Amino acid sequence: xxxxxxxxxxxxxxxxxxxxxxCVQDMDHENMFWYxxxxxxxxxxxxxxxxxxxxxxxxxPEGYSVSREKKERFSLILESASTNQTSMYLCASRTPGTGxxxxxxxxxxxxxxx
Amino acid sequence: DxxxxxxxxxxxxxxxxxxxxxxxxxxxxxxxxxxxxxxxAEGPTFLISxxxxxxxxxxxxxxxxxxxxAKHLSLHIVPSQxxxxxxxxxxxxxxxxxxxxxxxxxxxxxxxx
Numbered sequence: 189x190x191x192x193x194x195x196x197x198x199x200x201x202x203x204x205x206x207x208x209x210x211c212v213q214d215m216d217h218e219n220m221f222w223y224x225x226x227x228x229x230x231x232x233x234x235x236x237x238x239x240x241x242x243x244x245x246x247x248x249p250e251g252y253s254v255s256r257e258k259k260e261r262f263s264l265i266l267e268s269a270s271t272n273q274t275s276m277y278l279c280a281s282r283t284p285g286t287g288x289x290x291x292x293x294x295x296x297x298x299x300x301x302x
Numbered sequence: 303d304x305x306x307x308x309x310x311x312x313x314x315x316x317x318x319x320x321x322x323x324x325x326x327x328x329x330x331x332x333x334x335x336x337x338x339x340x341x342x343a344e345g346p347t348f349l350i351s352x353x354x355x356x357x358x359x360x361x362x363x364x365x366x367x368x369x370x371x372a373k374h375l376s377l378h379i380v381p382s383q384x385x386x387x388x389x390x391x392x393x394x395x396x397x398x399x400x401x402x403x404x405x406x407x408x409x410x411x412x413x414x415x
Contacts, residue, residue: 291403293338295343
């Protein structure tokens with residue numbers, strides 16, 4: 189059974205804090221993704237990684253950074269959390285290839301920044 | 303700039319009837335389209351996909367139709383069941399998007415028993 193896990197389901201942080209969101213997959217997938225989901229805006233890509241130590245900006249990378257030191261782990265970092273980063277964060281992974289290779293998603297982390 | 307759009311934020315359907323969820327896209331280079339289903343407090347799960355070389359793909363109660371000339375796809379669920387109540391996202395990828403998928407804003411489906 190394929191599995192993508194995220195370190196926290198719910199997280200509350202204060203403005204200005206550094207926040208780490210961790211994602212681990214056990215499917216040996218090369219590609220990993222971080223999205224945020226907001227009402228009326230759907231899923232928007234923050235960053236993705238083709239492979240270890242590789243990263244690409246998505247549509248909304250501002251205020252975020254990522255780290256991929258091991259194949260199974262992809263971390264999203266909020267350098268200085270702000271209230272507009274309150275959102276649902278979703279991690280996904282997939283095998284590269286044709287476009288119908290589905291992404292497998294984790295359960296999400298609901299982050300609230302006060 | 304939203305390349306994939308779902309113009310209906312919500313849809314209510316009686317149990318046993320057909321649910322039709324719609325999706326429009328602007329990028330003619332998209333060649334794969336996927337539908338995901340999301341329950342509250344869970345991550346999206348893959349439902350069905352279609353390649354641009356096809357105009358229909360069927361999997362049990364779920365059928366996706368693709369109209370390339372109109373840049374439109376739809377998901378049909380027949381018959382609808384209460385367990386189908388969820389948010390549905392369409393997604394697209396293409397030769398010029400690398401490994402990136404573009405998601406729509408989602409349609410919340412409620413199937414009324």
